[in-house]
Amino acid sequence: MTKRICGLSLLLVFLLALLPGVLAAGADTQQRVFDFAALLTESEAAALEEEIAALSGELGVDLAVATTDDNPQSAQEYADDFYDAHGFGVGGDGTGALLLIDMENREYYISTKGQMISRLTDSRIDNILDEMEPDMKAGDYSQAIAIFLDQVRGYVANDPPALPQAGEFDRVFDGAGIFSDGQPAVLQSRIDALCAQKGIDLAVVTADYVGEMTAREYAQQFYQAQGMGKDGALLLLDMDHRDVYIATFGQMASILSGSALDETVAAVIADAEAGGYYQAALTFLSKTEPLVEKAQLRAERTSPGRILLYAGGSVLVGLLVCLLVMARYRSRGKGYTYPFRENGKLELTCREDRFLSERIDRRYSPPPPPPSSGGGHGGGGGSFGGGSSTHTSHSGSTHGGGGRGF
Amino acid sequence: MPSVTYKCPNCDAPLVFDAGTQGFYCDFCKSAFTKEELDSKAGTETQSQTASAQGEEGHAACYSCPSCGAQILAEETTAATTCYYCHNPVILSGRLEGEMEPELVIPFQVKKEEAEKAFAQWVKKKWFVPAPFKQESEVQALTGVYFPFWLADCKVEGGLEASATRVNSWRSGDYIYTKTEYYSVRRAGSVFFDNLVRNALKKSNRQLIEGVQPFETQKTQVFSLPYLSGFQAEARDIDAKEYAGEIAAQANEYAQRMMRDTIDSYTTVQITGNSLHLAESHFRYALFPVWTLTYRGPKGTVYYYALNGQTGKVFGRLPLSYPRLGILLAAVAVPLFLLALLGGFLL
Numbered sequence: 001m002t003k004r005i006c007g008l009s010l011l012l013v014f015l016l017a018l019l020p021g022v023l024a025a026g027a028d029t030q031q032r033v034f035d036f037a038a039l040l041t042e043s044e045a046a047a048l049e050e051e052i053a054a055l056s057g058e059l060g061v062d063l064a065v066a067t068t069d070d071n072p073q074s075a076q077e078y079a080d081d082f083y084d085a086h087g088f089g090v091g092g093d094g095t096g097a098l099l100l101i102d103m104e105n106r107e108y109y110i111s112t113k114g115q116m117i118s119r120l121t122d123s124r125i126d127n128i129l130d131e132m133e134p135d136m137k138a139g140d141y142s143q144a145i146a147i148f149l150d151q152v153r154g155y156v157a158n159d160p161p162a163l164p165q166a167g168e169f170d171r172v173f174d175g176a177g178i179f180s181d182g183q184p185a186v187l188q189s190r191i192d193a194l195c196a197q198k199g200i201d202l203a204v205v206t207a208d209y210v211g212e213m214t215a216r217e218y219a220q221q222f223y224q225a226q227g228m229g230k231d232g233a234l235l236l237l238d239m240d241h242r243d244v245y246i247a248t249f250g251q252m253a254s255i256l257s258g259s260a261l262d263e264t265v266a267a268v269i270a271d272a273e274a275g276g277y278y279q280a281a282l283t284f285l286s287k288t289e290p291l292v293e294k295a296q297l298r299a300e301r302t303s304p305g306r307i308l309l310y311a312g313g314s315v316l317v318g319l320l321v322c323l324l325v326m327a328r329y330r331s332r333g334k335g336y337t338y339p340f341r342e343n344g345k346l347e348l349t350c351r352e353d354r355f356l357s358e359r360i361d362r363r364y365s366p367p368p369p370p371p372s373s374g375g376g377h378g379g380g381g382g383s384f385g386g387g388s389s390t391h392t393s394h395s396g397s398t399h400g401g402g403g404r405g406f
Numbered sequence: 407m408p409s410v411t412y413k414c415p416n417c418d419a420p421l422v423f424d425a426g427t428q429g430f431y432c433d434f435c436k437s438a439f440t441k442e443e444l445d446s447k448a449g450t451e452t453q454s455q456t457a458s459a460q461g462e463e464g465h466a467a468c469y470s471c472p473s474c475g476a477q478i479l480a481e482e483t484t485a486a487t488t489c490y491y492c493h494n495p496v497i498l499s500g501r502l503e504g505e506m507e508p509e510l511v512i513p514f515q516v517k518k519e520e521a522e523k524a525f526a527q528w529v530k531k532k533w534f535v536p537a538p539f540k541q542e543s544e545v546q547a548l549t550g551v552y553f554p555f556w557l558a559d560c561k562v563e564g565g566l567e568a569s570a571t572r573v574n575s576w577r578s579g580d581y582i583y584t585k586t587e588y589y590s591v592r593r594a595g596s597v598f599f600d601n602l603v604r605n606a607l608k609k610s611n612r613q614l615i616e617g618v619q620p621f622e623t624q625k626t627q628v629f630s631l632p633y634l635s636g637f638q639a640e641a642r643d644i645d646a647k648e649y650a651g652e653i654a655a656q657a658n659e660y661a662q663r664m665m666r667d668t669i670d671s672y673t674t675v676q677i678t679g680n681s682l683h684l685a686e687s688h689f690r691y692a693l694f695p696v697w698t699l700t701y702r703g704p705k706g707t708v709y710y711y712a713l714n715g716q717t718g719k720v721f722g723r724l725p726l727s728y729p730r731l732g733i734l735l736a737a738v739a740v741p742l743f744l745l746a747l748l749g750g751f752l753l
Contacts, residue, residue: 314738318735340599362582
């Protein structure tokens with residue numbers, strides 16, 4: 001009996017010894033930096049913790065950073081499981097993001113959950129990974145993590161998403177930064193030319209975050225915010241949802257509608273899917289121009305003045321036909337002329353042709369030189385694929401995210 | 407006014423001239439006679455003389471129908487007609503006697519049925535004629551009328567004088583040679599024109615008369631009263647003298663042209679003298695056949711249709727139904743207008 005009591009008490013002590021650790025592990029909801037791969041120094045880790053804590057408070061989302069060098073799974077699986085296991089995230093949907101640096105697979109991965117899934121779209125994640133890449137490759141992990149945090153702040157802090165301000169071009173807004181140098185200028189000049197000729201306002205907008213708004217709402221708000229003309233159209237390339245939306249206002253609403261609109265949208269989508277966003281914008285402009293032209297021609301052709309002309313012309317032709325008929329109804333008196341040559345009888349008694357004189361003129365006229373040889377004498381919209389891809393983790397919750405090797 | 411009706415030797419019914427057989431036909435007993443037979447048979451005419459106080463030749467006169475005795479007022483120039491009451495043909499011979507007797511006549515060659523058919527065909531395809539015009543009754547109103555004409559035979563005598571040149575041109579080496587031959591030309595002789603036609607009735611519709619011409623003037627017959635039986639006829643009221651100047655001018659011009667035609671083979675011809683003049687002219691009075699139909703339109707305008715009684719040539723002026731024309735106007739103008747609108751919209 002004493003032996004049993006001794007055994008039990010030993011177990012109890014053992015458990016009690018572990019307890020703080022367990023409790024510490026479970027109760028330590030503040031820790032957000034898990035440097036299992038020992039990539040950071042202690043001071044770096046501590047500074048990082050503070051930074052994350054501040055940032056999370058500022059943005060209202062949960063952020064965490066983890067590194068590992070012992071990962072039998074994929075980076076994605078590990079990241080998702082880690083996130084879920086630690087119960088990260090704020091709000092009922094566990095909004096937050098985790099950066100995982102997986103030294104085993106040599107991958108760095110960003111996992112998102114809750115609202116961060118839509119906030120950090122795939123393209124945004126790609127951008128972040130791009131920004132981090134040089135430092136990751138160089139091994140400067142703390143710098144890479146700093147960049148991560150910075151980027152996240154940049155994206156998340158926009159709430160609601162600020163409409164781009166008028167920059168160098170007043171009709172081309174490359175919010176998503178998908179046009180390369182010189183392209184906006186070309187688009188701008190084309191738009192200016194079209195506006196001058198046709199009197200309609202056009203704009204090309206790209207955005208990488210439209211927040212809670214639909215592409216339609218965003219486009220309309222944008223159009224009004226920029227104070228664009230009464231009649232106009234706006235092409236929005238929503239890189240967030242990877243949507244194309246063409247918003248039309250005023251007369252453009254009837255010009256660019258129905259099958260014409262569908263066709264234009266389809267063409268723009270085709271270009272966007274192929275990755276040619278600039279081409280897509282050009283397509284938008286080149287499809288719109290002839291439509292406007294036709295519509296204006298049609299308006300001209302059916303203006304009241306023209307209609308009067310048509311009426312007058314048709315009546316005239318009708319009258320002509322009637323006159324023709326009336327003429328037919330009166331036989332043309334072909335004015336009988338006496339055929340004197342047939343009926344007349346000529347009896348000549350005298351027929352004299354007397355030769356009087358003759359004269360010959362001579363004129364010098366050399367024949368022309370032979371000609372030298374050879375010489376000689378002329379808004380509907382559609383999606384182009386992507387968005388924020390999501391997957392279900394082992395624990396059953398939904399995560400978004402993206403990663404790459406380094 | 408003496409008036410005559412020709413009677414059938416067999417049954418005493420009136421005889422009419424039959425264009426089909428060019429003889430005479432009795433509708434009653436269906437006998438037919440040639441002209442010679444008729445001439446030989448005496449007593450085929452029924453004459454009646456009415457001495458009328460006012461009646462004088464050439465003016466509106468009263469005559470009595472030889473068949474029924476009815477007193478009928480005839481127009482100034484009417485020479486043959488049908489009795490209003492008994493429908494027998496009446497020839498006012500008094501108007502065609504003496505110097506008023508025609509020398510020539512072209513008897514009707516086209517029968518009434520043929521004329522009616524021709525008219526019906528002509529009208530059939532015309533959609534814009536008012537309906538009443540096309541009715542049977544109108545067609546029945548086709549009347550065969552002999553119209554008076556003057557036939558003039560002329561002889562023009564005289565000649566032309568002209569200067570003419572003949573030019574030739576050729577190249578020899580470095581030179582172009584032009585030879586000009588000068589000629590003095592003279593033509594003289596006579597030119598005969600027969601059967602120049604002139605209308606001899608003042609009141610006749612000028613257009614109508616000229617429209618149905620020409621008549622084949624060589625096929626005239628010697629005039630004889632019976633030819634008029636069954637038809638209307640008008641005597642002349644225009645004297646030949648009135649045409650003298652016109653005929654002379656016309657004949658002279660034709661003669662000059664014919665003579666000028668004989669001066670050929672020259673490069674240039676210039677007439678320097680013209681001594682052509684009308685030497686002789688002889689007018690003959692003739693009656694020519696025309697099937698006529700007149701229609702008085704609602705506003706009083708007269709429409710006419712004439713068919714040459716010898717050749718069948720048609721001439722006429724049809725009444726136009728303006729309402730129907732209006733429909734045509736709309737039928738053309740409205741689709742055109744709609745088409746233009748549609749074009750504006752769709753193109």
